[in-house]
Amino acid sequence: MDSSLVEGGLNVTLTIRLLMHGKEVGSIIGKKGESVKKMREESGARINISEGNCPERIITLAGPTTSIFKAFSMIIEKLEEDISNSMTNSTATSKPPVTMRLVVPASQCGSLIGKGGCKIKEIRESAGAQVQVAGDMLPNSTERAITVAGTPQSIIECVKQICIVMLESPPKGVTIPYRPKPSGSPVIFAGGQAYAVQGQHAIPQPDVSEGPSLTKLHQLAMQQSPFPIAHSNQGFQAGMDASAQTGSHELTIPNDLIGCIIGRQGAKINEIRQMSGAQIKIANPVEGSTDRQVTITGSHASISLAEYLINARLSSEATGLAAN
Template identity: 75%
Template structure:
């Protein structure tokens, strides 16, 4: 993340293109929708931008630290709104520098979110398109290697002067209009701020300040169940700890299919994520090889119902 320029710095301005033609005074103009992700509640600023740019600007509800800002309108209105955002960020950077010892001004940084199926066109053959964009606009452009959590979109980071960013966004719009997304896009949605959970001895804890506080939730129960593989009931305990489930139910198998383009985020680099899921759930997990002509991969999970439900939970969370 770029150095925080006040409340307004966009963590992940997001970007989805829905071209539709509208007639405007200057002949045929294209209407686009751009999704931006931003921090903070600058309602007044947005109101001013709506009035001055002529674009429709909506802000998502929710208690997430990041909010999705949707900008819709003719291309010229969108570029106006974008210019206002870029200059606003620059102003925030200058203001935040007035009380810091740093002397060199950091660039304005925006992160767009682009359907993975369009990233190839943005990069171009052997990186030719992205190189051309960098050279002709003077902005830095980078396409993330991994998809954003639970989506089929990638972050595209643009940084530079406001002028360079505006030129760069114009070129990205052209590319995205020329090569629309293929197949269905699972849009990135920001998650509500949550505290990390740590497992220890079958109990989950959340971190608050310097202390770990027991965290009673569904996942803990699943985790405890998955780890509770004793074939007998301890003396004096006539009912299982979790009603309706024996202490050690027989192993069973569950199958699910995952789209090919999401399998990477489940396996992780060199299998790190899938091994983590195996370890946490106590289940055996097999991922079938890609079948020719199929857009899905089969995953087989074997273990107790508790192992399986925890493995499923963790796979879905990925």
């Protein structure tokens, strides 16, 4: 293990984000949360697990490096134990490796790969684990997944080395964190129109003005908004009034990315305004600042749709940059 991590171990605070399937997470949580409680107590690390209605979940480990690696080792041991248990009823002769996915800001992946892939090759060889950095970003984010596979010991060693590189090269610009989506397309309601969100596009849904499908679509749309859904028609009407209330939201966007939101002769920003029904104002550049202020005004639903479309543009632009 690198001495800089050991010596400054207690002074360095780290955050590691792991992307896992629901089944693996269930095993880590354990019956009545006993397993994760034990991990928290024994490691001293903060362990947060994202919401449960998604096929994928994010586990965030935060704390001093010594606590993080203790928690990480316990998670790996649990996954290794699950593989061993599944082997007892299986006819397979060779044991599959433990596989772990880290979620890392794309702006740090270049340092991890190194010139001509030299850094990642060095990590693979010294840790003895397989390491793969995804070429594309995770949906609606500026983060990439790094898959590490091997023996528990080689994975721990590999992640330590990845953490050292990340501590030496902090992320650049704005990081849009990956949030796993519930299964099925989310629906956003804006300007009296329901949109199903698929990838980076909001697709207008047909106007189903009769039958139970309308309420289903409206309820899905309302879940995207900050107010509660009432089950009676009257409550739904109140919900609609609430969605008509106007508000404003501010975003800070780096100067070098503002062009991808404005588009050629303002085409992109006009498209986002039209689709969301929100007003979007981009402030003039401020001397000495590397960021621009963007103000979105409209109903709660149209602000959330505009923000979603802007983030989708940012992540596709960043993917374009990463691919070049």
